[in-house]
Amino acid sequence: MPIIIENLSYTYSPNTAFSHDALKNISLTVNDGEYLGIIGHTGSGKSTFVLHLNGLIKLTSGKIIINDIDLSKKYDYKKLRSTVGIVFQYPEYQLFDETVEKDIGFGPKNLGLSKEEISYRVRTAMEMVGLDYQSIKDRSPFELSGGQKRRAALAGVIAMHPKILILDEPTAGLDPKGKQNILDLVKTIKNASNATIIMISHNMDEINQNCSRIAVLNDGQLKYYMKPEELVNYGREVEEMGLELPTPAKIAQNLREQGINLKKGIVKQEELVDEVIKLYKGVQN
Amino acid sequence: MALIEVKNVKYAYNFNEQDTIIAVNDVSFSIEEGEFVALVGHNGSGKSTLAKMLNGLIVPMSGDVLIDGMNTRDDDLLYDIRRQLGVVFQNPDNQMVATIIEDDIAFGPENLGLEPQEIEKRVDWALNAVGMQQYRKGMPFRLSGGQKQRIAIAGVLAIAPRVLVLDESTSMLDPKGRAEVLDIIKQLRAEQKLTVVLITHYMDEATEADRIIVLNKGKIAYEGGKEIFLREDELKSYGLDVPVHIHIANTLRKSGMDIKNIWTQKELEDEICRLL
Amino acid sequence: MRDIALGQYYPANSVVHRMDPRSKIIIAVIYLVGIFFINTYTVYLATILLLLIVVLMSKVPLRLVLKSVKPMLFLILFTAIINLFFTAVQDKPFVIDLYFRKWTVSNIIFEARWGFLHFGITWTGVNNALKMALRLVLLVMGPSLLTLTTTPVTLTDGVELLMKPLNIIRFPVHELALIMSITLKFIPTIMEETDKIMMAQRARCADFDSGNLFKKAKAMLPVLIPLFVSSLRRAEELAYAMDSRCYRGSKGRTKMKILRLKARDFLGLLFFAAFLFLILAIKYNWLYTWFSISFLSRLV
Numbered sequence: 001m002p003i004i005i006e007n008l009s010y011t012y013s014p015n016t017a018f019s020h021d022a023l024k025n026i027s028l029t030v031n032d033g034e035y036l037g038i039i040g041h042t043g044s045g046k047s048t049f050v051l052h053l054n055g056l057i058k059l060t061s062g063k064i065i066i067n068d069i070d071l072s073k074k075y076d077y078k079k080l081r082s083t084v085g086i087v088f089q090y091p092e093y094q095l096f097d098e099t100v101e102k103d104i105g106f107g108p109k110n111l112g113l114s115k116e117e118i119s120y121r122v123r124t125a126m127e128m129v130g131l132d133y134q135s136i137k138d139r140s141p142f143e144l145s146g147g148q149k150r151r152a153a154l155a156g157v158i159a160m161h162p163k164i165l166i167l168d169e170p171t172a173g174l175d176p177k178g179k180q181n182i183l184d185l186v187k188t189i190k191n192a193s194n195a196t197i198i199m200i201s202h203n204m205d206e207i208n209q210n211c212s213r214i215a216v217l218n219d220g221q222l223k224y225y226m227k228p229e230e231l232v233n234y235g236r237e238v239e240e241m242g243l244e245l246p247t248p249a250k251i252a253q254n255l256r257e258q259g260i261n262l263k264k265g266i267v268k269q270e271e272l273v274d275e276v277i278k279l280y281k282g283v284q285n
Numbered sequence: 286m287a288l289i290e291v292k293n294v295k296y297a298y299n300f301n302e303q304d305t306i307i308a309v310n311d312v313s314f315s316i317e318e319g320e321f322v323a324l325v326g327h328n329g330s331g332k333s334t335l336a337k338m339l340n341g342l343i344v345p346m347s348g349d350v351l352i353d354g355m356n357t358r359d360d361d362l363l364y365d366i367r368r369q370l371g372v373v374f375q376n377p378d379n380q381m382v383a384t385i386i387e388d389d390i391a392f393g394p395e396n397l398g399l400e401p402q403e404i405e406k407r408v409d410w411a412l413n414a415v416g417m418q419q420y421r422k423g424m425p426f427r428l429s430g431g432q433k434q435r436i437a438i439a440g441v442l443a444i445a446p447r448v449l450v451l452d453e454s455t456s457m458l459d460p461k462g463r464a465e466v467l468d469i470i471k472q473l474r475a476e477q478k479l480t481v482v483l484i485t486h487y488m489d490e491a492t493e494a495d496r497i498i499v500l501n502k503g504k505i506a507y508e509g510g511k512e513i514f515l516r517e518d519e520l521k522s523y524g525l526d527v528p529v530h531i532h533i534a535n536t537l538r539k540s541g542m543d544i545k546n547i548w549t550q551k552e553l554e555d556e557i558c559r560l561l
Numbered sequence: 562m563r564d565i566a567l568g569q570y571y572p573a574n575s576v577v578h579r580m581d582p583r584s585k586i587i588i589a590v591i592y593l594v595g596i597f598f599i600n601t602y603t604v605y606l607a608t609i610l611l612l613l614i615v616v617l618m619s620k621v622p623l624r625l626v627l628k629s630v631k632p633m634l635f636l637i638l639f640t641a642i643i644n645l646f647f648t649a650v651q652d653k654p655f656v657i658d659l660y661f662r663k664w665t666v667s668n669i670i671f672e673a674r675w676g677f678l679h680f681g682i683t684w685t686g687v688n689n690a691l692k693m694a695l696r697l698v699l700l701v702m703g704p705s706l707l708t709l710t711t712t713p714v715t716l717t718d719g720v721e722l723l724m725k726p727l728n729i730i731r732f733p734v735h736e737l738a739l740i741m742s743i744t745l746k747f748i749p750t751i752m753e754e755t756d757k758i759m760m761a762q763r764a765r766c767a768d769f770d771s772g773n774l775f776k777k778a779k780a781m782l783p784v785l786i787p788l789f790v791s792s793l794r795r796a797e798e799l800a801y802a803m804d805s806r807c808y809r810g811s812k813g814r815t816k817m818k819i820l821r822l823k824a825r826d827f828l829g830l831l832f833f834a835a836f837l838f839l840i841l842a843i844k845y846n847w848l849y850t851w852f853s854i855s856f857l858s859r860l861v
Binding site for chain 3: 337340342364367368371372374376378379380381382383384385387388389391392393394395396397398399400401404405408425426437440441444
Binding site: 041042145146147172173174175176177178202203205242244246247248250251254255258259260269272273276277279280283 | 327328329429456457459460461486487488524525526528529530532533536537540541542550551553554557558560561
């Protein structure tokens with residue numbers, strides 16, 4: 001079941017001197033199994049938007065329907081939050097329990113599941129994120145390395161078996177290898193569970209790796225919502241919003257402006273390389 | 286003698302009886318005054334430990350760190366060492382002590398026992414150097430990450446050190462914040478020829494450096510110029526990445542195009558134009 | 562919104578704002594002491610007038626000063642009611658003296674007996690309740706005016722300077738002031754982090770709202786523990802940053818902002834000292850001059 005959002009608006013501290021329109025009339029639909037990327041400058045409303053999807057921010061204006069749950073009516077919040085899981089930025093800072101097993105089991109426990117089910121979910125979640133169950137389950141989460149902590153936090157959300165997984169800047173603070181590992185991990189999770197993935201990121205290169213569609217937010221408004229290869233044709237507009245196109249697209253755009261006849265819609269490095277080589281071979285002949 | 290001398294430095298962390306991690310394993314290098322050195326390495330390569338060793342926050346288990354000839358092992362010299370070498374850390378929130386920005390920048394000069402007028406002058410100058418003058422009377426928690434780091438840099442600059450060490454100061458920032466910080470460094474280099482040690486895991490930040498030192502698993506894996514950018518596989522084995530445009534250049538070269546050595550994206554574009 | 566103005570500072574450029582925090586703190590203390598010795602309505606009125614004049618001088622909107630009483634309203638009402646009903650019932654004449662007219666009435670307005678219990682509402686009780694309420698209201702508005710006109714930073718600077726003499730007995734004045742400053746700086750940061758952690762645990766279906774007090778406390782562990790751990794981490798990082806900026810305690814430390822007492826500070830201190838003196842004089846009948854006996858005592 002898709003996520004349907006119609007005319008979503010939100011104002012912080014309405015009727016006060018500090019009132020701020022964080023979201024202005026956003027409408028979009030996310031299909032099952034999509035990998036959606038959300039990009040926008042700091043303060044553009046990405047977090048506010050995403051927090052509506054699992055009910056952490058109460059819907060005040062507009063319509064949201066997730067998996068047939070209508071957020072404007074009364075709903076079971078546990079059902080919603082087990083359907084829509086959110087991994088926040090630097091999730092490792094939320095670990096708290098005595099053992100890794102207990103921490104990861106926190107979500108399932110809150111859902112009232114049986115001991116066996118909880119244990120099963122913890123084990124499978126740990127395997128999915130690459131943490132060895134036997135050697136790590138009884139350790140204190142605070143003993144783990146930074147990378148392991150983040151995986152444990154991710155496992156804690158996956159253990160809820162969400163159909164929709166939202167990740168807020170999952171690669172924040174990691175080194176290049178770490179970043180790639182997390183992105184690969186998200187892909188693995190998606191393939192294994194067929195969950196719908198929504199990823200917030202600042203990095204166009206990261207978003208363009210796996211996302212099927214990109215939503216660009218600017219000052220609370222949804223400016224663009226399209227496939228990566230279409231978005232790159234709006235280079236100027238994207239840049240004006242303080243964002244950057246993925247590097248290959250930027251280079252392609254600049255080259256086109258200098259008269260090089262590169263085809264449109266180049267997003268990935270490999271595409272750029274192929275196209276340039278093609279032209280080069282053409283020139284040589 | 287070089288301004289910074291690191292000689293056969295070793296440091297290990299003990300988590301419990303079994304896990305001893307050797308963070309820094311026999312590392313030596315030196316940095317001359319006026320240089321811009323990038324210290325790059327994957328997370329856990331020892332670079333943050335090294336950063337803290339440069340101003341004596343951590344003392345090596347064996348080996349020595351000498352700043353302007355002063356050994357960091359000597360507690361009595363730490364104050365003078367820290368007047369010469371300032372460090373800006375990673376977390377923008379955890380470096381400030383005061384609620385008002387000008388008071389926080391004044392913290393360093395106040396510690397130096399300077400006269401109030403001199404402190405005011407330094408606060409003025411430091412705020413100007415990082416382009417944050419209009420926030421002088423403001424409060425830190427309203428600022429963006431990049432702005433907070435600029436304040437942190439100003440706080441260190443106010444001490445007027447000869448060396449500025451940035452310990453992963455951009456890791457927690459968004460692209461805009463990163464660019465702000467890197468621009469400041471460029472400016473400071475241009476205006477004062479400040480010695481800068483940039484510790485990072487982003488290779489693209491190293492493109493402006495005079496010298497690049499790569500740390501891998503506690504040891505120096507490479508020390509030299511930007512040629513390392515051409516050795517992608519080697520960099521990958523160190524857990525690092527080349528900037529996208531350099532990767533593209535390398536790939537094009539492999540496919541037969543005679544792309545000269547380029548470091549910036551613009552240079553790549555110019556080269557491609559030239560060849561097509 | 563992190564604009565819960567720390568200590569509700571209201572920025573304005575008034576003479577009160579510009580006064581030295583030390584004098585303001587001392588004046589606040591004198592004022593508080595004085596309130597406890599006011600015993601006549603005339604003096605209460607005079608004090609209210611004085612307060613209003615200071616509020617005017619401070620350019621702080623009166624409604625903000627009055628707002629500060631709000632949290633205490635319940636306590637004030639409660640105290641007043643206690644005084645109203647539980648003042649010992651004495652059947653004696655009660656004199657209401659309004660300077661230009663006097664009434665003498667029976668003290669008792671309403672009384673009831675119930676076995677040993679004899680309680681009721683008397684004019685004495687009304688008098689006590691009113692005076693107590695006035696005292697509490699004035700008590701609260703004074704210090705709030707202090708925080709409205711002085712930034713937390715300036716206040717801590719003032720407190721630090723006032724405590725300086727304690728250095729002689731090795732009291733860690735500088736360290737305490739620094740702790741206060743750092744705490745103030747981190748309050749919004751930690752509040753923000755608490756929000757984030759709560760949201761993250763809520764996203765995992767944690768429930769902070771239902772259950773009895775014990776249950777609720779237990780439910781906060783997933784928030785308190787990470788908060789505690791991260792605070793320790795912050796402390797360590799901050800210590801590194803401070804050391805890196807040549808911090809070595811108060812040894813050889815100077816300050817950029819030097820507080821200097823000016824004429825307005827001395828005038829203010831003098832004025833309020835006189836105010837306190839007058840209050841005490843009226844209460845304890847110190848001035849045995851014709852002026853006090855005949856004029857002031859007639860106002861009581």
